[in-house]
Amino acid sequence: MATKQNFKDSYNRLQEISNILDKEEVIDVDQLIKLQEEAKKLYNFCNSKLKELDEKLDSKDEV
Numbered sequence: 001m002a003t004k005q006n007f008k009d010s011y012n013r014l015q016e017i018s019n020i021l022d023k024e025e026v027i028d029v030d031q032l033i034k035l036q037e038e039a040k041k042l043y044n045f046c047n048s049k050l051k052e053l054d055e056k057l058d059s060k061d062e063v
Contacts, residue, residue: 007049010042017042
C-alpha cells in the first residue's frame with residue numbers, strides 16, 4: 001500500500017538531505033545524484049503545495 005505524500009514529511013526529508021550534504025566532506029557521486037533527484041522531486045512537491053495555499057488565500061481575500 002503506497003503512502004500519500006504530504007508537505008510535512010517532504011519538507012523534513014529535504015532537511016535530512018541538506019544535513020547529509022552539509023556533513024559529508026566527500027560524498028559518492030552516485031549517492032549525490034540520487035539525493036539530488038529526490039530533493040528536486042520533494043522541492044517541486046512542496047513548492048506546488050505552497051502555491052496552492054497562496055492561491056486559496058488570495059481567493060479568500062477577494063471575497
